[in-house]
Amino acid sequence: MTPTVILSTIWLVLEYAMKIIAIGVVPENRRPSSSSAWLLLILFLPVVGFPLYWLIGSPWVTGxxxxxxxxxxxxxxxxxxxxxxxxxxxxxxxxLDGVIAMNRDLTGLxxxxxxxxxxxxxxxxxxxxxxxxxxxxxxxxxxxxxxxxxxxxxxxxxxxxxxxxxxxxxxxxxxxxxxxxxxxxxxxxxxxxxxxxxxxxxxxxxxxxxxxxxxxxxxxxxxxxxxxxxxxxxxxxxxxxxxxxxxxxxxxxxxxxxxxxxxxxxxxxxxxxxxxxxxxxxxxxxxxxxxxxxxxxxxxxxxxxxxxxxxxxGPGYPTQPNHRMFIALMYLAEETITIASPYFVPDESLLTALTSAVYRGVHVELYVGAEADQFVVGHAQRSYYEALLEAGVQIYLYPAPAVLHSKYMTVDDKVGVIGSSNMDYRSFALDYEIMLMAFDGNLVDLLHRNDAHYRQVSTVLTLEEWRQRPWYEKYVNNVCRLTSALM
Missing domain, CATH: 3.30.870.10 (Endonuclease Chain A)
Incomplete structure (x- = not known):
């Protein structure tokens, strides 16, 4: 055998070994969307995907x-x-007492x-x-x-x-x-x-x-x-x-x-x-x-x-307290949910909770920027608009060139949450965040007044309008949606 054939054989063995290892290792304690994205990267580009996974693949801190x-x-x-x-x-x-108990159990606060x-x-x-x-x-x-x-x-x-x-x-x-x-x-x-x-x-x-x-x-x-x-x-x-x-x-x-x-x-x-x-x-x-x-x-x-x-x-909290709180509050909603988030890239559980609220008869409003300041996250966010609109979520586009960067949520006239966390994988697992949940006072009223301002200056996105976007925009949105699960 020539040296070229030997090297090719060695590389082929190593490539398949990496792929086989990845299939059994990557899905462990990981969201299905994130597992699929990592596996696709490793299976198609093992030289890039495998080292990158070992470098930044885990969402948790150690040491x-x-x-x-x-x-x-x-x-x-x-x-x-x-x-x-x-x-x-x-x-x-x-x-709401159950949500409070969960938050306390997960964070100690x-x-x-x-x-x-x-x-x-x-x-x-x-x-x-x-x-x-x-x-x-x-x-x-x-x-x-x-x-x-x-x-x-x-x-x-x-x-x-x-x-x-x-x-x-x-x-x-x-x-x-x-x-x-x-x-x-x-x-x-x-x-x-x-x-x-x-x-x-x-x-x-x-x-x-x-x-x-x-x-x-x-x-x-x-x-x-x-x-x-x-x-x-x-x-x-x-x-x-x-x-x-x-x-x-x-x-x-x-x-x-x-x-x-x-x-x-x-x-x-x-x-x-x-x-x-x-x-x-x-x-x-x-x-x-x-x-x-x-x-x-x-x-x-x-x-x-x-x-x-x-x-x-954040990375020190493997249970993702902010993610669980958002979902739990959505399931408590009886009348209204309003969300303002610059980066709204929900995983399966959050998307299900939000659309299920609509199907229960809850009026849901989502305030996002007409233009995002980050290319990948912005397009990933847009890939979810059709599913949200089909369910009946009202999407308000905050006018460009402004960047809507507020991060809050209200549920009914009961509870408001405000802080630093976006509604995406990065804020759930990769970034240290804080959110303040408040009830039985005036925070929810103050946030509702802010909703009214956003509603007044924003444009409502309709399903018919969204379905008319060009095919190449859909393609970019879907590619970025896949990529966002890695970040």
Whole structure:
């Protein structure tokens, strides 16, 4: 046999060995859609698919990060012992108590009370409100965002941090490296933070020269601010100009439209706990419970006071708490469901829950952008429109060039959920997220008012209109739908 024949034979044996191994390994504890996508890639392009699978195929973290997550969960569960399932005076009837119990079992975080101080939509108003909260800080400020940039729009916030440090306030800041480093000013960002006295760390850092390697597909997508343990902000805003530092975006008027909520009360303890876990993971510093976890007066739900539960999720939570919460709430709906999500790429279970709600007679509204800022996810999302429209979901297209980036859901007049999580596989399994669920107060009313605004400015997509799209667009949508299951 010639060397060429020998090499070809060896390669053929290796190729089939990889394919046979993949068939038995890839489907383990994995969604069918994700398994199919990985297997197709490996079977058609084994040289690319097999190494890529071993590099990023698992959606879960291992090693130290997994240990930190488990330790933090145990500490939270210990501190929550003895707390009631539902705060005194709250009404969690019609099955909501089961959702609360599930969330607590999966994350350890109990249902508490908190007061809402308003929703924030406009970026400049949001950063001004954040700066105002920091201006009132006397002890510490904790900042954690996926994307941050010190630009003309966000300067008011960073100047507030600088002034706080000068007053003797401790400022800790977490920023995702891959999420932020592609935006203008990144090279100077860390130096500027250090210069004003902020203690900061990168989340999920990658620095091969220093032996720091993290899965590039696993990111920390959380967005939160805590001031003195008294007030917190969670939502979808990143700390960056709403044009995301792009001249082209400015020229065409493309701006990201977000929604965040400001809260006080016991619920701030849970936001603080999430930050403490992430800070310890990246810095090794344990926050002093005596300083950062101080009990607050109990509030009775009603008006601006809500019963609340924070639901963190991410690679450290194999049970995907946010995904399960969304689905469970959809099955509780009796009258209405509204969803705003920039990236709506449901798996089989979520799609079934949403369309089943329509078949039960529930009125379902989905608010998405007419144009997406990400090619693959945007087209993958569009591949689901026909099934949704056929079931009777009303799809509202938020007008371009704006990018609808809000992330929330309401069910009936009962419960609202707002935070950082999209409704796609990345937010369910690959990104660290937080969602705030609230009921028996005014959050759901505030979100319904926001629905009315979105409804007024958006265009309704009809099934007849959607079926007239060209064949090549359908093809691209379906290819991206398959690819999205890998991400």
């Amino acid at each position: 130290r990060r997994q240990q930190v997550q488990q330790q933090a969960d145990e500490i939270i569960r210990t501190h929550a012992l003895g707390l009631p399932l539902i705060p005194e005076g709250a009404d969690a009837s019609q099955g 109990p249902c508490m009370t908190g007061e809402i101080h308003g929703l924030l939509a406009d970026a400049a108003d949001t950063y001004a409100a954040m700066a105002e909260a920091v201006d009132g800080a006397t002890r510490y400020v904790h900042v954690e965002f996926y994307i941050m940039a010190w630009d003309a729009t966000t300067d008011v916030f960073f100047q507030a941090l600088a002034a706080a440090v000068k007053r003797g306030v401790k400022v800790r800041l977490l920023v995702d490296q891959l999420g932020s480093q592609k935006y203008p000013g990144w090279r100077e960002f860390g130096r500027r933070l250090t210069a004003i006295g902020v203690e900061w760390r990168l989340m999920m850092p990658i620095d091969l020269l220093r032996g720091r390697w993290r899965r590039p597909d696993l990111r920390n997508h959380r967005k939160l601010l805590v001031v003195d343990g008294e007030r917190a902000l969670v939502g979808s805003h990143n700390v960056i100009d709403p044009s995301y530092g792009s001249r082209r975006n400015e020229q065409i008027g493309r701006r990201w439209h977000d929604l965040s909520v400001v809260v006080s009360g016991d619920i701030v303890l849970e936001v603080e706990a999430v930050f403490a876990m992430d800070w310890y993971t990246e810095s090794g510093e344990r926050l002093d419970p005596a300083e950062h976890f101080i009990d607050k007066p109990d509030l009775i739900p009603g008006g601006s006071v809500n019963a609340m539960q924070l639901v963190p999720s």
